[in-house]
Each structure stands twice: as C-alpha cells, then as structure tokens.
Amino acid sequence: MQQKALDNEPDTGCRLCQDKEALGFDFTFAFQPIFDLKSKTVFSYEALVRGTEQQGAFFILAKVNESNRYQFDQECRVKAVKLAAELGFDAHLNINFMPNAVYEPASCIRTTLNAAAKYGFPTEKIIFELLESEDISDREHLVRIVEHYQSCGFGTAIDDFGAGYAGLGLLAEYTPDYLKLDMKLIRDIDKDCKKQIIVAGIVDVANKLEIRTIAEGVETRAEAEFLYSTGIALMQGYYFARPSFESLPEAEPGSLDGW
Numbered sequence: 001m002q003q004k005a006l007d008n009e010p011d012t013g014c015r016l017c018q019d020k021e022a023l024g025f026d027f028t029f030a031f032q033p034i035f036d037l038k039s040k041t042v043f044s045y046e047a048l049v050r051g052t053e054q055q056g057a058f059f060i061l062a063k064v065n066e067s068n069r070y071q072f073d074q075e076c077r078v079k080a081v082k083l084a085a086e087l088g089f090d091a092h093l094n095i096n097f098m099p100n101a102v103y104e105p106a107s108c109i110r111t112t113l114n115a116a117a118k119y120g121f122p123t124e125k126i127i128f129e130l131l132e133s134e135d136i137s138d139r140e141h142l143v144r145i146v147e148h149y150q151s152c153g154f155g156t157a158i159d160d161f162g163a164g165y166a167g168l169g170l171l172a173e174y175t176p177d178y179l180k181l182d183m184k185l186i187r188d189i190d191k192d193c194k195k196q197i198i199v200a201g202i203v204d205v206a207n208k209l210e211i212r213t214i215a216e217g218v219e220t221r222a223e224a225e226f227l228y229s230t231g232i233a234l235m236q237g238y239y240f241a242r243p244s245f246e247s248l249p250e251a252e253p254g255s256l257d258g259w
Helices: 002-007 014-018 057-061 069-087 110-119 139-151 167-172 193-208 221-229
Strands: 028-036 041-050 092-097 126-131 155-161 178-181 212-216 234-236
Touching: 028 069, 041 057, 041 069, 069 092, 069 110, 092 155, 126 139, 139 155, 155 212, 167 193, 178 193, 193 212, 212 221, 221 234
Parallel strands: 041 092, 092 126, 126 155, 155 178, 178 212, 212 234
Antiparallel strands: 028 041, 028 234
C-alpha cells in the first residue's frame, strides 16, 4: 500500500534529481558518533558533509544555492546511506536535511527509501535532522514533511535546538523523536546557572512529550557530568570522539568510563 501511495504522488520535484550534471560538484561524509552513556555504546553516527579532499562542511555548503538545493539534499541522503552500509555499522544514522528543499514529502522521500532498499540499510535506523536555525516560511509544510517521514518509519530530530527561529513553539506543532541541544547551551554548562536552568527546563518538557534529548558539542568531562545528572544519556562531541573522514572513529580513551 505504501508503494502504491508513493506511485500516485506527483513527481515534479523528483525530476530534478534525475539530472546528474546539475549539481556540478562532488562531496562525501565524515562520521561522528552519538554515545549512549547508559549502555556505553554508540547509539548513532551523524553523517557530516565534507569535500572529497577532506574540506570542511562550509566548503561544500557554499556551493549550494536555489538551483541545486533539491538535488544536493537528495544526493546527501543517498551518499550517506550508501557509505553507512559500506561501513557496516548497526547503529542509527543521522542525516541532516533541508526542509526548504522538499517539494512534496512522499515524492521527495522516494530516493531515500530506494537507497535504503538498494544498500540494505534499515529505514527504522535512519534519523532525519531538521536544522532549527533554518528559517521555515511554511510551517504547515514542515509538519507534513515530518509526519510523513515518521509514517514511513524514519526517526526525526530538531538539530541545534535553542539556537534558531522556532524554539519551544515548534513543539506545539509537531513532536519529533529527538531534540539535539545546541552546543552554545552546552558550552561550560557546569559553570553557568542560567544555562543549567534552561537545559533542565527543556529536558523536562521533552520528557513529558516523550522526546529523547541529545546533547551535542560536549567538550569536557564536567559538561558531560552535569548533562548526565539532568537525565541526558545521549551525547555527542569532541570529548567523546571527533568526526572521522569516511570511517568510524573510536571513542577517546577514558571518555566512557565511570558512567
């Protein structure tokens, strides 16, 4: 039934990704783990876009514009799933996506579903991250995207939560599976009472809405210890592991001890 529904969807947007010459540049990914400190295992790997010669994300994102945004978003999904399957991990895979590049949710998700089937990566282990810092002019369209992705079995997350346009108001419109706290809230949180109060409030709201919270940008043991004390077990950052180019990084020595 799901495939039949997809086949009946308009494919105006999907025709854009058939023109493989339109993008004009190549890219790949580095991977950074998100650790579950309760189990001391890797919960997920986030796919972070990189140039083919290990250039940073901004080098690639500077090449993205209105004319190629759709195809770039689609190719990101395929490349991330393909590389994840080749690396052979059984954790989740976090992929950033651009809501403004999605024309019709059911049509635009076809590429991801096809890639997951082709490369044998479970759809239920794919988590799409929405950048809260991206200005979304059509909030109803965003809700349709997220709800359709969830109906297909994908996880959804709001990335950089607390740094962008929407904030807690976005949670009144839809319920993601995860919130990733912005690193500006995390930095020196063990020393900053205001940040502690804000983060504790966000975690409380998330728990009541049955949303899991992820702390990103964790750089010190003290930050990790405070976050863990608030009930956050999922963490990502240089304290635990740096991104690794087209490979899976090891945890920093001692970073998972004592939890």
